[in-house]
Amino acid sequence: DAGITQSPRHKVTETGTPVTLRCHQTENHRYMYWYRQDPGHGLRLIHYSYGVKDTDKGEVSDGYSVSRSKTEDFLLTLESATSSQTSVYFCAISGLAGSTDTQYFGPGTRLTVL
């Protein structure tokens, strides 16, 4: 157990509404990541953070924003949700000890946009 929680675990929302997903870690890892997982595409990086207030875009960042105001929390925001953003979202962390490459995943959030 890498000490990662995600909330909510499930959410159904309507097109055009804002949505914020939260990732919380208890182990002081430097790096945090948001991925989405879709059939046929595997896991794709949305955004990642390399420190408080330091973030960068991933492969599929359009339509998403992130914020990290504390080491332990990384928020993913969909400003205006669309049906194409229906997916399972995973948070990951790395960098506490050993290689910073080794990422540990949270349990996921299943988001449905109607």
Add this chain to the structure above:
Amino acid sequence: GQQLNQSPQSMFIQEGEDVSMNCTSSSIFNTWLWYKQDPGEGPVLLIALYKAGELTSNGRLTAQFGITRKDSFLNISASIPSDVGIYFCAGRYGGSQGNLIFGKGTKLSVKP
């Protein structure tokens, strides 16, 4: 962009058999990771490889970082029903923490 080719996409095996899956890329990777994902859960790290040629075991699992740095394989010996799930490889290229990409997974089903 960078891509990983993971094969096979799925496989059915008899309990007790050995399993082998692999990932290949046209690019050089610095790190290879292998994960297992059960339904409704997040991927769980099985093995991490950091050097070309490295061979690492974790119980009945063995993985190797290819000498060319463009491939990796995962072997499972004497499979059991709880090995069922989806196995993902992941590789990191370049110097950025954002440069970890995932294969599309190998779905393993075991006949009891």
